[in-house]
Amino acid sequence: FFPTWFKEGIEFRGNDTYWVGDYWNMTYWSGAAKVVDTxxxxxxxxxxxxxxxxxxxxxxxxxxxxxxxxxxxxxxxxxxxxxxxxxxxxxxxxxxxxxxxxxxxxxxxxxxxxxxxxxxxxxxxxxxxxxxxxxxxxxxxxxxxxxxxxxxxxxxxxxxxxxxxxxxxxxxxxxxxxxLEWGAILITVEDWSGKPLKNAMVAAIMYAPTPKAMPSTFNFTDEDGFTILLVPPNKRSRYEIKVFWRDSYLLAKAGAIPRSIDIYSSYADETFPRFYGYASGAERTGTIKTFVYVGLIQLLTKEGKALSPEALSKITVTITWPDKTVTRVKPGSDGVAPIILNKDTVVSWPHTASAKYSPESPHPQSPPGEYSVVVEWEGVGKIAEKTFRIHRARLDVPEVRETVYVDVTDVEIVFRTPFDTPVAGAAVTVTKPDGTTLKMTTDSEGKIVVPEVPLSKVDVTVETWKGFNVGYKATGVTAGAVTVENIGKLVVTVVGARGQGLAGAKVTISGAGSEIVGTTDASGKFAAELPAGSYTVKVEKGGKTAEATATVSPGPAVSEAPALKLDIFMTIAGWEMSFGDFVGLILLVVVLVIVLFIIAHEYAVWRRRRIARAIVPAKPEGGA
The missing domain is CATH 2.60.40 (Immunoglobulin-like)
Incomplete structure (x- = not known):
């Protein structure tokens, strides 16, 4: 600090002693100069x-x-x-x-x-x-x-x-x-089942010496649920620790959601308040169990029955979370859909910045709040919708299971004719709302049961009945009775030569490559319910036949076939006789009677003669 002067033959005017300015600045009025460190x-x-x-x-x-x-x-x-x-x-x-x-x-x-x-x-x-x-x-x-x-x-x-x-x-x-060296509060965050919770926001809110309304600091947990909160190593500082679901605190401040999702408070949620920091009695490390549960959605049919794996494979569950995140999952073979958020399930975030704070949960981790669920069937759309709430509570078990009853049911349909007769043994094609088709046959009561139908309605086509094409279609069928309207009733009357009804006549009705066979009743009638259309009717009795064409109209009107007349005048001992046969029979009987009379007469004559000979005495031999 006492540097050399630099002079060029000019006498220095002033002293060369040190003074405060030597260390700070220098003002001389001579032509001399020196370099000074300050x-x-x-x-x-x-x-x-x-x-x-x-x-x-x-x-x-x-x-x-x-x-x-x-x-x-x-x-x-x-x-x-x-x-x-x-x-x-x-x-x-x-x-x-x-x-x-x-x-x-x-x-x-x-x-x-x-x-x-x-x-x-x-x-x-x-x-x-x-x-x-x-x-x-x-x-x-x-x-x-x-x-x-x-x-x-x-x-x-x-x-x-x-x-x-x-x-x-x-x-x-x-x-x-x-x-400058920060102090630290070390926190590990777990869900209610004790598993690490990633990307939870952990905040330290000063409680003492000067209480604050907002956090002094915050940080997000890593995949192990661990985070470090930096605080000054102040010996008087105490902090309340609050944990928020993901970035819900920031989303609420940004107006993206109505309120933050508080999943833990060291002040309010402990038996006795816990404080963290460097003050006496405060903790610097802690493991926190938060109100985040194993959320599950159980899917059942309308009747409360389990769904088959085949049905479940067509179902998707979309969940809107309390923080407006949307996820989509497939239910398992047990009908359970997990409330889980990770890169494989997320559909949308409430804010573009929110994607950074996914919990990437390997198992269900569901915070408290309101959830909206939409269940969809592939090719059909929505089959259930429900809003429910997971409550913030100290549960005995970490699992929270919500049951959602979907609009899927077994549809029972009974097919009947317009005459209220069961359409038994009919071949029916059933089409579900998702386009799935089933080939089914009605039972003796005309009934089929279509399993696991979304929206509880189907389209049906009655293909054949009694071997005849029916082709009757009905759409949007729900459980109950279906009247196959294009079925009519054909009545066949078989009469004899005198116009009398012939019982036991064989009736064959054929058309479209099929036929049915029946027998007339005591009045000579046979009735059959058939699909509307044109038929050939043949009747036969005692080797005598007749044939006609008949048209069947849709019921409930009854269609009459033309009366079929057989040359049968009378039936005696199972013998179907025409009038000629009957006359011949009479003549035969008369002839037989006459023949029998003659035989009887001749026999009587012969017998009298025989008897007469037996009782007349014989003449003595040699005479007297």
């Missing part, structure tokens, strides 16, 4: 460090704000500015330059401007005022909240970590950095 610093650095793992390993924090303020001996303050730490967690401050200047000794030096810091532990005589420097940092939440359209002050009332220093020669030229 207490102005070329630059200094600030390192921001914090624990970065559960072991307490400390490292520099990148991209953190650092603010430096000069404090004079009158307590006046001047800000030197705010900078961000680099990738190593270091912020460097140096005065700005305003060009260069040439000194009398012909050397070139930069001309400096604000901000300027000064060092004071230099060797020198005398006294001079010293300047303190307040160095501050706070956590950078700007990068986290900006994607939500928020500012840090919208979501946090952050703590400031600071130190007041006097700079010395060791700090100059970025030598020894001033270190």
């Amino acid at each position: 207490v102005t610093m070329e630059g200094f650095c600030v390192a921001v460090k914090a624990p970065i793992d559960a072991k307490g390993t400390k490292a520099g924090l990148p991209n953190q704000p650092v603010k430096v303020t000069a404090i004079g001996n009158t307590s006046a303050e001047v800000e030197l500015g705010t900078k961000r730490t680099d990738s190593e967690g270091t912020a460097k401050f140096a005065p700005a330059t305003a060009g260069t200047g040439t000194l009398p000794n012909a050397t070139s030096k930069p001309i400096i401007g604000a901000p300027v810091a000064y060092k004071f532990n230099v060797t020198g005589l005398g006294t001079y005022p010293e300047i303190d420097y307040r160095i501050e940092t706070w956590q950078n939440f700007e990068d986290i909240v900006a994607p939500y359209g928020l500012k840090p002050e919208d979501v946090v009332d952050y703590d400031v970590l600071n130190v007041t220093k006097k700079f010395g020669e060791e700090h100059n030229a970025f030598g020894t950095c001033v270190t």
Whole structure:
């Protein structure tokens, strides 16, 4: 500090003694000059460090704000500015330059401007005022909240970590950095089943010494449910720990959802309030069990029966969560759909920034709140819709199961003719709403049961009955009776030569490659229910036949076939006789009677003669 003078033959006017200005500035009125070192610093650095793992390993924090303020001996303050730490967690401050200047000794030096810091532990005589420097940092939440359209002050009332220093020669030229070191609260978050909960937002809200309404700090858990909350190592500080489902706190602040989803409070949800921090009695580590459950949706039919694996394979369950996230899952073979959020199930997020905070749950993890469920059948659409709530409570078991009854049922249909006769043995094609077709046959009561029908309705086609084509179609059929309207009744009358009804006549009705056979009743009639159309009717009795064409009209009107007449005058002992046969029979009988009479007469004559001979005495031989 007592540099050499530079003179060029000009007598120096003034003394050459040290004074305060020697260390600060210099004003001479002579033509002489000298180069003077001052207490102005070329630059200094600030390192921001914090624990970065559960072991307490400390490292520099990148991209953190650092603010430096000069404090004079009158307590006046001047800000030197705010900078961000680099990738190593270091912020460097140096005065700005305003060009260069040439000194009398012909050397070139930069001309400096604000901000300027000064060092004071230099060797020198005398006294001079010293300047303190307040160095501050706070956590950078700007990068986290900006994607939500928020500012840090919208979501946090952050703590400031600071130190007041006097700079010395060791700090100059970025030598020894001033270190700001955060304390830490280490938290592990689990769901109600004890499994790690990823990307839960954990917040520390100051309770003492000065209570705050908003979090002082927050962080998100990793895949092990672990997170570190950075706080100043203040011996008086106590914090309430709150855990929020994913980023619901930020979503609520951004207006994307009505309210945040609080899944734990160390103040409200413990038997006795728990506080964290560096104050006496406060904890610095903790494992927290949150109100996040194993959420399951049980699917059953309308009747409460289990669905088959085949039906379940066609079903998709879409779930809208309390934070407006939408997921879609397939139920398992047991009919259970998990309420689970990961990259394989998510459909949409409530906010574009929210995708970063997926829990990527390998198993159901469901927070409390209102859920909306839509169950869909492939090719059909919605078969059930339900809104329910998972309540925030201390459950004995972690599982929460909600039953959803879907519009799927076994449809029982009874087919009847217009004459209320069961259409038994009919071949029926059934088409479900998803296009699935079934080939079925009605039972003796005309009934079929179609299994697991979505929306509880089907389209049916009665293909054949009694071997005849029917082709009757009905759409949107629900359980109950179906009248096959194109079935009519054909009545066949068979009469004899005298117009009498012939019982036991064989009737054959044929058409479209099929036929039915029946027998007339005591009145000579035979009735059959047949699909509407044209038929050939043949009758036969006693070797005598007749044939006609008949048209069957849809019921309930009865169609009459033309009366079929057989040349049968009378039936005697199973002998079907025409009139000629009958006359011949009579004649035969008469002849037989006559013949029998003659035989009887002749026999009588013969017998009398025989008897007469027996009773007349014989004449004696030789006479008297």
